[in-house]
Every structure is written in structure tokens, then in C-alpha cells.
Amino acid sequence: MTVSDPKSDLAHYLRLAREALLWKLDGLSEYDVRRPLVPTGTNLLGLVKHVAGVAAGYFGATFGRPFGEALPWLDEGAEPNADMWATAEESRDSIVGFYHRVWAHADATITALPLDARGRVPWWPADTNEVTLHQILVHMTAETNRHAGHADIVRELIDGAAGAGAGSDNMPGFDQASWGSYRDRLEAAAREASATDG
Template sequence: MKTDEMYTAGEKETLHTSLDRHRDAVLWKLQGLDDEQLRRPMTPSGTNLLGLVKHLASVEYAWFVASFGGEVEPLWFDPSTDDDLTVGPDETTRQIIDFYGRARAAADTVITERPLDALGRPDWRDHSVSLRWVLVHMIEETARHAGHMDIVRELIDGATGDHPRAAGTA
């Protein structure tokens, strides 16, 4: 969506564009770092950039795809534990980034094919949720973790912001 169209789009397009903006910031936070930096725990709890991406992929699949009856790819970890926030030595950076891309594409299919009032039912909840609610929730979730990633990235190499800056701008 063009920038000028974004400001007058309908509700669904506005929500989806907002989610995409935060998703893009998540991926931008990884750019220019080596594998060690992406995995480096930067908090006492072990938070690292790649673990946050793995978690976001897991929750995109759960909230958008599984909740609305879609097919989630077989997972190699238990998403009901903190396994989705950790990256093992056998997991590659490419594997995690590709996993996020597939989860994002699967979620986008659900968003595109269903109306905002469509109801889904997460298997871990005792009530239904609307696609509208899931979009708002995932904007919050992604923005929250993009903020964590901003702090982690700043601690690693001093880079800040939510998107690349044009040369000569602040």
C-alpha cells in the first residue's frame, strides 16, 4: 500500500498495514548482525533477537492460522513453553527467519480471506475471538517485541529506530 493510501484506507487495510510495519521493523532489527550477535542473550532472562523472531512466528501461526482452522506447519519445539523464545545450537538463523516468513504468509492468507468479524477459536481458550481482535492483539504483541528488539539491538551495536534512515537524515 502506498503511503498516501495508508492514511485513508478502510479498517482492515489499516490494521493489516500497521501489523506489517511492525513485522518489517522486526526483520530490520536483524540486518547487519552476525549469528553470534543474533543469538546473544542480552537480559538476565536470556532474551535475544532470534528468539524473539521465533516467538513471533509461533504466535502468528497460533492466533491467525490455528485459531481460524488453518494448517500450521509441524513445529520442532513446544510452543506452549518458553521453547519458542529460545534458539538451540541446531537451529539456524535462516531456519528461524524463513519460519517467520512462512508464518507471516499463512497469517496474511487468513487476514485476506476472512472478514474482520470472522470468529476463530484458539484451542487454549474457552471462547471465540474475532479476526479484528486478533489483528489488534498481534499489532500489540509485535510492537511490544519490536520494542524489546530495539533495546537489545542498541545494546549490541548502538543501532536504534524502527526503520532504516535515509542518508543524511536523523
């Protein structure tokens, strides 16, 4: 049995979350990666842009290793939620490329610093903004997985694709009819339970 070290474990799970998020874009049209499918506008390409932007800060400025590109959607005075969607002028390739550059910058920070390296998150309140690399690795793994979960639901709404990645969907091997029956059973159980409300 191989023994891994905590930093490698954390970096591994962050990588898996990053890959799951990006996989949600595969095989979709420009329209489908951009279109909002819930009332708050959540969309696939916006999730990638958002996660890349926050990772640039957490693994950059937090540890005195600023990411070398301007992120105008995060500037003071920028339109609210500007990091949560892609304009028509922002290509999928440019946003995915940006995410890969942030990913490389973050990995360089992870490699260069020990887990107990101290940093300061500039946008957190002064009484809680002193952090370690360990905290930020945990934080960004949770953040990335949270948004990969959002992407999972959005992708399922688009074309039914679900799961962690190509060839690893972690789903029962149901056909469409079986999924329909399963969903009908859940709907019936919800209605039965609601009959006891009030």
C-alpha cells in the same frame, strides 16, 4: 485524500511491526543475533522465533486454517521458553524463512476472512476464547510491536543501532558525544529525584 478500509489499516500496521522486528537482525553476526543480553535471556533471533510461532497459531488454528508445519517448541511437554531462543542447529535463515512462511499464511487468512469472522483461540480460557479476526489483528499487532520494542533495546545494547528501520530511526540526530551528554543529564536528574526518596 484516499480513504482506506479498517482491515487494510490493521494489516498495514502489522506489516510495519513485522518489518521492524526483522530489521533488528540486519548486519549482525550469528553470535549477536542469539546472545542473551538481559537476565531473562531475551535475544533477537528468539524474539523472531516466538512471534512467528504465536502468529502461526493465532492466524491458523484459531480460524480453522492450521499452519502446515510442526512447531515442536510449542508442544505440551516442550522445554519452557523453547520458542524464545534458537539452538545452535537452528540457522538464522531457517527461522527467518519460517517467519516469512507464517507471515504469508497469516496474510492469506487476513485476505480470506472478513474482520467479523469468528474463531476460537485453543489455548485461551473457555470463557474468553471466542474471538474475531479484528481482535486477533489488533492482538498480533500489539504483540509484534511489544517484541519489536524488546528487540530495539537488545539491538541498542549490541551495537547502538536504534529505531524503526534502516533510514527511519526516528531518533534525534545526536552524535556520540551528544548522546553521552544527554544520558548524563538524565542520570543527574534521576539522582536528584532520588534524593527526595523516603
